[in-house]
Amino acid sequence: MITSSIPTSFFTSTNCRVITFVIVILFIFNFVAKFFNNRSSRNQHPLPPGPTSLPFIGCTIQMLLNQPTFRWIHKLMAQFNTPILCIPLGPSTNVIAVSCPNLACEFLRKQDAVFSSRPNILSADLVSDGYRITSLSPSGDQWRKMRKILIENVLSSPIHKRLKPKRDQEADHLLRYICNQIGKQKTPTEGGLVNIRITSQHFCGNPIRKMIFGKRFFGDGMEDGGPGVEETEHLASVFTILKYVYAFSITDFFPWLRGKTDFDGHEKMMRAAIRRVRKYQDPLVHERIQMWNQGVRKVNDDLLDLLINHESPKLTTEEIKAQILVRLTCNS
16 A cells, blocks of 8 residues: 655645646746747757756756866766867856867867957956956956056066066075075984975965065065965965856856855855955055155056056056956966
């Protein structure tokens, strides 16, 4: 004899009407979504193969359940045995993944005018302070303005040669730090240990800080030449930003959720990391601007001076701080 575990009180007239209404709505929604999808794709080329998606939300649930996302995409490409994959995310967004060099050249060279701009991504918006810089901003007037300034003041050959002494100083500083670590021997035959991870991370950040601010440390540093507490916190926050920039986030595909919910915690992590980084950088920017306004500083010695004194167009304080934040983050 088979008995049901559902209580009899569940099958009330009100519950039955609600369940029937929900089922009907789902069927209607599914039918309308398929109708509009078929209608919009009649005059379009077929999309690449991809997983089966749900109406409106696409494959968002699968993406959340399969982390990290890039490994899930690789598994899907192996499952479908295809070098190009289409993953619907959101009501009108398709993520196209490519693993073939020839197809990548099609995107990056032949069709570069179509794909050269950048999407509106929450992480990029936060790091660039509302797209005030070049490397993360969509194509437009602001992008062209900051691109010109970047080429003239950061990437030009004369500026590169002018800053060479600062890079040489940091190379000498790196060798001096390694010698100090080796010199910390416990026994006459046992040398000191050098943590390659810490050394490579911090002594990639030191030359950048030296070229931008004219100083390698925000604080006093360590006696052996190693990073201090300030640099440790700053660099850890920089790598946190790098981890979440352009990472898959639900609010990127459902913009109306921004400011209302943070499913994956990306926004919270990004805002906290940016706040810690700016804690050390922004006071130096304000101090330098004040020095130029008061006539205390008169010679362009580093990149911060060049950005402050750039004419036609003149940069705002917010644009300078955003550009420095992205330079330190992208080059670390």
